[in-house]
Amino acid sequence: MTSNKAWTLAVRPSGPVTEDNFKLVESEAPRPQDGEVLVRNRWLSLDPYMRFRMDDVKSYAPSVQIGEVMVGQTAGEVIESKHPGFKAGDKVLAAGWQLFSCMKGADLAKVPASSAPLSYFLGVLGMPGLTAYFGLKEIGTPKPGETVVVSAASGAVGSVVGQLAKIAGCRAVGVAGGRQKCDYVVKELGFDACVDYRAGNLYRDLKEACPKGADVYFDNVAGEVLETMLKLMNLRSRIVVCGRISERDEPYCHKNLGVLIGNRIKMQGMIIFDWKDRYLEGINELAGHLAQGKLKYRESVAQGIENAPKAFISMLKGGNFGKQLVKLA
Amino acid sequence: MTSNKAWTLAVRPSGPVTEDNFKLVESEAPRPQDGEVLVRNRWLSLDPYMRFRMDDVKSYAPSVQIGEVMVGQTAGEVIESKHPGFKAGDKVLAAGWQLFSCMKGADLAKVPASSAPLSYFLGVLGMPGLTAYFGLKEIGTPKPGETVVVSAASGAVGSVVGQLAKIAGCRAVGVAGGRQKCDYVVKELGFDACVDYRAGNLYRDLKEACPKGADVYFDNVAGEVLETMLKLMNLRSRIVVCGRISERDEPYCHKNLGVLIGNRIKMQGMIIFDWKDRYLEGINELAGHLAQGKLKYRESVAQGIENAPKAFISMLKGGNFGKQLVKLA
Numbered sequence: 001m002t003s004n005k006a007w008t009l010a011v012r013p014s015g016p017v018t019e020d021n022f023k024l025v026e027s028e029a030p031r032p033q034d035g036e037v038l039v040r041n042r043w044l045s046l047d048p049y050m051r052f053r054m055d056d057v058k059s060y061a062p063s064v065q066i067g068e069v070m071v072g073q074t075a076g077e078v079i080e081s082k083h084p085g086f087k088a089g090d091k092v093l094a095a096g097w098q099l100f101s102c103m104k105g106a107d108l109a110k111v112p113a114s115s116a117p118l119s120y121f122l123g124v125l126g127m128p129g130l131t132a133y134f135g136l137k138e139i140g141t142p143k144p145g146e147t148v149v150v151s152a153a154s155g156a157v158g159s160v161v162g163q164l165a166k167i168a169g170c171r172a173v174g175v176a177g178g179r180q181k182c183d184y185v186v187k188e189l190g191f192d193a194c195v196d197y198r199a200g201n202l203y204r205d206l207k208e209a210c211p212k213g214a215d216v217y218f219d220n221v222a223g224e225v226l227e228t229m230l231k232l233m234n235l236r237s238r239i240v241v242c243g244r245i246s247e248r249d250e251p252y253c254h255k256n257l258g259v260l261i262g263n264r265i266k267m268q269g270m271i272i273f274d275w276k277d278r279y280l281e282g283i284n285e286l287a288g289h290l291a292q293g294k295l296k297y298r299e300s301v302a303q304g305i306e307n308a309p310k311a312f313i314s315m316l317k318g319g320n321f322g323k324q325l326v327k328l329a
Numbered sequence: 330m331t332s333n334k335a336w337t338l339a340v341r342p343s344g345p346v347t348e349d350n351f352k353l354v355e356s357e358a359p360r361p362q363d364g365e366v367l368v369r370n371r372w373l374s375l376d377p378y379m380r381f382r383m384d385d386v387k388s389y390a391p392s393v394q395i396g397e398v399m400v401g402q403t404a405g406e407v408i409e410s411k412h413p414g415f416k417a418g419d420k421v422l423a424a425g426w427q428l429f430s431c432m433k434g435a436d437l438a439k440v441p442a443s444s445a446p447l448s449y450f451l452g453v454l455g456m457p458g459l460t461a462y463f464g465l466k467e468i469g470t471p472k473p474g475e476t477v478v479v480s481a482a483s484g485a486v487g488s489v490v491g492q493l494a495k496i497a498g499c500r501a502v503g504v505a506g507g508r509q510k511c512d513y514v515v516k517e518l519g520f521d522a523c524v525d526y527r528a529g530n531l532y533r534d535l536k537e538a539c540p541k542g543a544d545v546y547f548d549n550v551a552g553e554v555l556e557t558m559l560k561l562m563n564l565r566s567r568i569v570v571c572g573r574i575s576e577r578d579e580p581y582c583h584k585n586l587g588v589l590i591g592n593r594i595k596m597q598g599m600i601i602f603d604w605k606d607r608y609l610e611g612i613n614e615l616a617g618h619l620a621q622g623k624l625k626y627r628e629s630v631a632q633g634i635e636n637a638p639k640a641f642i643s644m645l646k647g648g649n650f651g652k653q654l655v656k657l658a
Contacts, residue, residue: 059591060564060590060591060592061591222586222587226586241586241589241590243590244590251584251585251586252584253583253584254582254583254584254586255580255581256580257551257570257573257583258551258573258576258580259598260596260597260598261570261571261572261573261598261599262388262389262598263389263598264597264598264599264600264603265597265598266595266596266597266598267595267596267597268589268593268594268595268596269588269589269592269593270590270593271593274593
């Protein structure tokens, strides 16, 4: 029998996450029972939301409990199936920071892996890409000529938001950490401008990048970038509240909410699950843009399950460059 | 000729407003020029938004400049008209903390004063009532069985919001300052519950008043009440961002915005001007409820223009009980 390796939550973080928060557990890979499917995971997706699931607070999804396998989406292939909907060799999305997942068939999703590399279904054609697509389209509602700003602009969600904004005929402005990411966002992804939030002139630089103010702000980070963007939002503008990774260790003190009234700004929280019934629409749309070369996509790959915590901690600090993945096998 | 008295802005407030911020100026009432109308004001409306217009900050409406007459809506009657749309005796809405207003006809609004007391067109049938009507209906979108919370619940806007929520089949919960106002809100206005924010147990009391959480929060005050309500908002709930009087002297530090994501909460700012084309719909609806006894309304009246600043300062601290007016003549 094959041996499984899985990262579990050892200790909840108090302050920044460290490698001590995780524990690698080895065990025999389980055999599937009736209705279950055994998956060999090839790719693990690392995403900011996982940080919040490590805390013991009520949220839209349950916290990871101490000793449980860390939450996360994987892409892999079926090894053994006791569910009529799956057979060995099927490419699927499964779950957990682990080499093998034994799950109920109902909790698995098959992917049309012939149409794109398997890892894409964890990124541009997966939750991050769909988050960008539905959040921008349904909450941001950009109109041609408007200015769309997105934070974490070189990341898995932000890079798609900005490119979709360009496709929609908008001015796309990114916010990213460091010159290298900003250059990529403008030169490779085709954004009109990108502000380096580490450069120390956030308000001035954003104002310069948005000469007509901002009509949509797609917020992946909250904190100081959100606070600053509030001052630049136009009449009847929309803020897509998607992520808050800059507040991972402590909440920011927001004092600019007063502008919501005068400018009739809408701020709306989102989670991609709400569009579950329309994923196929999103995937088809994004795959179409990829095929036409209108949508560029970059991955940041860590090698081997042993490196998952390190890669995760680095990503939380902005150390990744593009969609963060761990190659498991 | 008649003598006018007008309160002007003498000094911008730094911290709480004092009477020294205003100056009473006497002069001859002007004679209307072509296209203008002279109005004798009977009632002056005092509203929280005026506090923010005393500051020198960019907003949806220009600040009052030093030496200018304080901004505010009045109800009165036409004395002399050089505009074809108005004649002596017409009841109109005019502007300024003053006994006489000489204004362009285009800036006046005639009111059907036979259908209700003139002062009502500054309150339940005026901007506050319409703010409640359109804000609740168009942004709050309450459904039968839902819980609607409103702050400043005994005030001109809040009292209407809660009663409209009851009419819509919702549980109505008010927040007000002091036992007396809370008793009024529940016993006279028919809210299901009212929380006294001065009692010192805001979270506990709100939680108890909202056993199924809150689906709509109509926010007239921002600050600590908003911060606390964020913790009680349900999945896909709506926050109507209407006023922020508790932050009149300094902005509050909001740290609970993270809940917007998990609960997909919508926060949206509003100003009543946006429904200008539909005022008549709102007035008819509200007048209908008044006529049927389903909508109760209370005024807090200060006597004489000399007392306007005192009444305004008291209102900012919650000293009014119902819609604050000044009887001018």
